[in-house]
Amino acid sequence: MRKIEAIVREEDFDRVQKALKQIGIVPMTTYPVKGRGVQGGVPPYELMPKIKIEIVVKDEDVEKVVNTILQNARRGIPGDGKIFILPVYEAIRIRTGEKGNDALY
Template sequence: MKQIKAIVRPEKLPDVREALEKTGCYRGVMITDIMGQGAQKGITQAWRGEKYQVDLLPKVMIDLVVKDEDVETITNIIIKSARTGDIGDGKIFIYDVVEAVRIRTGEKGNDAL
């Protein structure tokens, strides 16, 4: 099992969720509002002629735990539905998951997803 952690633009969340829910391998999701910084270290904005740096920007973190064989499908869906082509589109990180347990039934591993 793998955990897919995608950081995307908040305005792209509805598109990403809709695309994920259409796939057969979607089982569940965790959504967290975060503040973040990428390679450009924020953006410079102007207000009344004064320039100032906004170093943390709002992003949404999407976490899914999926079967190993579904990682590529899910990752490609996220890329397709979250991309605008501009800087700040986000990033995807993939982690190994040691175990999953469905509390209600005691099922483990892929059966618990």
């Protein structure tokens, strides 16, 4: 399992989440964040608002999820966002006790 953390523009988030749903990736956690990349903000703002999306996916789904985010969040200009991919040790669905891939979706 991998956790995909994607930080995207606020205005692109709805398109990204809809596209993920279309490919069958429904569960996600999102939250508003403020951050900066290599350009260090946009004067006079030190930090810019973005949306962070977290999705824990099966190993075999990493590529299609990343490609879907790229296709729907890339404008080709600075500030488009970033994707981080982390290993996940375990997932457990509280209602049933299912573990691993079975607990995801």
